Amino acid sequence: MCKHVLNAQVAIRAPCCKQWFDCAECHAETQTHPLAKTTEMVFLCKKCKKAFRKDMSEYEESDEYCPHCDNHYVIEAKTPQAVLGVEGEDPRIDARMLKDDRTKADRARSLLNLDTSDRLG
Secondary structure: OOOOOOOOOEEEEOOOOOOEEOOHHHHHHHOOOOOOOOOEEEEEEOOOOOEEEEEHHHOOHHHHEOOOOOOEOOOOOOOOOOOOOOOOOOOOOOHHHOOOHHHHOOOOOOOOOOOOOOOOO
16 A cells, blocks of 8 residues: 555556565665666556556557556546644534534523513514
């Protein structure tokens, strides 16, 4: 499981050390040598668990799919983002998490406790 690319669809075999990595950053974190560059890449599909080779010098749009299971592995990478937020349900559905300062203004004021003596009627 890659911590750099959350939706990695394939693992890549590094040509320098012949080990499998989800991304180049995973290789850089665990190995002391730089990642060797090559035109022929070896991939391992995470859906069907089968390996296949692609020649990157003759790469076409049809090569974006696993030849065994047609899994589309060339997709936009989702990287983790630091986000600060409140955990809870959607406030449009359940607004109990929202703070309303108006309710703390006057606790003695209530619909059931209205002074209507000055009104005619």
